[in-house]
Amino acid sequence: DTGVSQNPRHKITKRGQNVTFRCDPISEHNRLYWYRQTLGQGPEFLTYFQNEAQLEKSRLLSDRFSAERPKGSFSTLEIQRTEQGDSAMYLCASSPWRGDEAFFGQGTRLTVV
Amino acid sequence: AQSVSQHNHHVILSEAASLELGCNYSYGGTVNLFWYVQYPGQHLQLLLKYFSGDPLVKGIKGFEAEFIKSKFSFNLRKPSVQWSDTAEYFCAVNAGSSGGYQKVTFGTGTKLQVIP
Numbered sequence: 267d268t269g270v271s272q273n274p275r276h277k278i279t280k281r282g283q284n285v286t287f288r289c290d291p292i293s294e295h296n297r298l299y300w301y302r303q304t305l306g307q308g309p310e311f312l313t314y315f316q317n318e319a320q321l322e323k324s325r326l327l328s329d330r331f332s333a334e335r336p337k338g339s340f341s342t343l344e345i346q347r348t349e350q351g352d353s354a355m356y357l358c359a360s361s362p363w364r365g366d367e368a369f370f371g372q373g374t375r376l377t378v379v
Numbered sequence: 380a381q382s383v384s385q386h387n388h389h390v391i392l393s394e395a396a397s398l399e400l401g402c403n404y405s406y407g408g409t410v411n412l413f414w415y416v417q418y419p420g421q422h423l424q425l426l427l428k429y430f431s432g433d434p435l436v437k438g439i440k441g442f443e444a445e446f447i448k449s450k451f452s453f454n455l456r457k458p459s460v461q462w463s464d465t466a467e468y469f470c471a472v473n474a475g476s477s478g479g480y481q482k483v484t485f486g487t488g489t490k491l492q493v494i495p
Contacts (some may be wrong), residue, residue, distance in 0.1 A: 308469050308485030322482055352470070357423070366430055368483070370423040
């Protein structure tokens with residue numbers, strides 16, 4: 267499968283724990299995006315990368331959230347000291363530079379108990 | 380900042396009925412517009428997109444959308460729905476730029492249920 271891959275698909279964690287998600291974009295896609303989707307809402311933009319550079323970060327992304335894309339390929343999204351309000355589906359997407367379409371992964375569903 | 384409104388949260392139709400889902404956006408400049416679909420248990424997939432040119436855009440699976448700039452709208456239509464169209468539909472907007480797909484703002488989605 268050459269689509270966007272996200273791991274894990276599901277994560278249950280206790281409040282206060284740290285979690286890390288991984289996204290592998292489509293090969294050679296320069297841009298990578300993270301979104302968060304809660305029940306009954308559309309995806310909300312969190313951040314995006316062009317190669318290894320993080321170009322934009324939403325105000326939704328508190329200091330507990332950090333994203334990296336160290337070699338311009340896969341990306342990780344870490345949430346520190348998780349809270350119940352962090353429970354959501356975290357979506358990753360990728361696109362070519364100047365491409366007009368992004369391709370989404372199946373997401374990582376986080377449940378904080 | 381850009382925003383998107385989808386007025387219909389849940390639509391129920393019988394097979395063969397016509398579909399129109401409303402989408403209005405708020406942004407004063409040039410926009411790129413998208414409709415995505417999410418079938419149960421699957422990832423978001425692009426149905427169609429508008430960047431420029433003909434305001435009537437045709438997408439996959441018989442869907443089309445019309446960009447009406449004066450109304451800030453980009454409604455999705457299909458003349459005859461099928462049971463397999465049961466899914467959630469999201470309208471999205473990207474402030475237009477020559478830099479391609481960037482930060483996209485999504486609406487809250489419309490759940491479509493098609494009854495056989």
